[in-house]
Amino acid sequence: MKKLILIITLCTLYSCVNNKKSIEEINVYTKRHYQTDKDLFKKFEIENNIKVNVVKASSDELIERIKTEGNSCPADILITVDAGKLYKAASNNLLQKLDVDEINKNILPQLKDKNGFWIPITYRARVIVYNPKNVKKEELLTYEDLINEKWKNRILVRSSTNAYNQALLSSILAYNGEEESLKWANNLVTNFAREPKGNDRDQVRAIVAGVGDLAIVNSYYIALLKTSEDSLDRKVGESVQVFFPNQSENNRGSHINISGIGLLKNSPNKRNALKLIKFLTSEYAQNYYTNNSYEYPVLSNVSPSNIISEWGDFKIDTLDLNELGINRKKAVDIFQKSKWN
Numbered sequence: 001m002k003k004l005i006l007i008i009t010l011c012t013l014y015s016c017v018n019n020k021k022s023i024e025e026i027n028v029y030t031k032r033h034y035q036t037d038k039d040l041f042k043k044f045e046i047e048n049n050i051k052v053n054v055v056k057a058s059s060d061e062l063i064e065r066i067k068t069e070g071n072s073c074p075a076d077i078l079i080t081v082d083a084g085k086l087y088k089a090a091s092n093n094l095l096q097k098l099d100v101d102e103i104n105k106n107i108l109p110q111l112k113d114k115n116g117f118w119i120p121i122t123y124r125a126r127v128i129v130y131n132p133k134n135v136k137k138e139e140l141l142t143y144e145d146l147i148n149e150k151w152k153n154r155i156l157v158r159s160s161t162n163a164y165n166q167a168l169l170s171s172i173l174a175y176n177g178e179e180e181s182l183k184w185a186n187n188l189v190t191n192f193a194r195e196p197k198g199n200d201r202d203q204v205r206a207i208v209a210g211v212g213d214l215a216i217v218n219s220y221y222i223a224l225l226k227t228s229e230d231s232l233d234r235k236v237g238e239s240v241q242v243f244f245p246n247q248s249e250n251n252r253g254s255h256i257n258i259s260g261i262g263l264l265k266n267s268p269n270k271r272n273a274l275k276l277i278k279f280l281t282s283e284y285a286q287n288y289y290t291n292n293s294y295e296y297p298v299l300s301n302v303s304p305s306n307i308i309s310e311w312g313d314f315k316i317d318t319l320d321l322n323e324l325g326i327n328r329k330k331a332v333d334i335f336q337k338s339k340w341n
């Protein structure tokens with residue numbers, strides 16, 4: 001009998017230990033909605049035996065949720081597709097500092113948060129794509145030049161309520177000031193080929209449909225179109241060319257933004273969170289991102305995928321990416337004053 005009790009006790013203990021092991025977890029609040037992230041989380045789960053629980057919503061919704069949940073917020077990390085939103089989370093006192101060099105020493109210096117609150121995981125450029133049948137590469141110069149009369153009725157871009165456009169205008173604000181930025185937004189509208197509608201990919205489709213000649217979009221969408229399962233989209237991707245604006249010697253470079261992670265102040269599973277952040281910035285994950293979501297890797301020792309390398313190297317705007325958050329309110333105000341819906 002004693003022996004039986006001992007065996008039962010040992011079994012219970014064993015299953016307790018095992019259960020404890022199996023409930024290791026991390027809670028992720030993310031704006032990203034890509035298959036690449038799903039794949040990487042799966043791999044991390046298998047390798048580390050840590051369950052990754054994901055909540056997806058817009059960055060603003062997630063930030064509000066974190067604020068409302070307060071001390072009982074279950075989330076460990078916040079992932080956004082915009083440094084401006086991470087700046088917002090940090091300004092709301094929701095993030096804790098991270099030692100970027102401890103995460104990965106090879107993270108490109110120009111992508112780091114100088115305040116130490118967030119870690120970049122990918123970056124992307126907001127580029128100009130054009131129909132080579134109607135536009136010569138030599139005609140293209142800068143974001144600022146898009147207000148030139150020669151582009152009348154030829155430009156396609158999505159709504160100004162979109163974060164990608166708000167981040168772009170925030171960068172223009174940082175360089176050109178309020179008055180010039182308002183002028184830019186107003187005059188760009190007069191060059192629109194149509195009222196803004198659809199997402200970035202829809203602008204490229206509209207070029208090929210002959211609605212306009214050039215579009216302002218994020219770089220990875222061109223590679224996603226080129227590699228799409230949809231043959232029409234593949235054709236769309238093949239029919240346009242990519243141009244990186246503001247490249248001349250004395251110009252600032254093309255506007256970029258990061259996808260990045262903030263560690264939440266009340267992270268209940270901090271050890272696991274740090275493990276995941278290290279994993280997502282590892283060479284393995286960086287290669288996986290660039291070859292599947294076609295964003296640029298954030299490590300100096302990982303090369304961009306072939307399909308995006310074809311567009312060539314380009315000078316990136318090295319503006320402190322927190323400016324994309326600092327100037328956001330002003331940018332939104334300017335868009336509201338302009339006729340860019």
Ligand code: FE
Nearest residue numbers: 081200218221
């Ligand atoms: Fe996107």
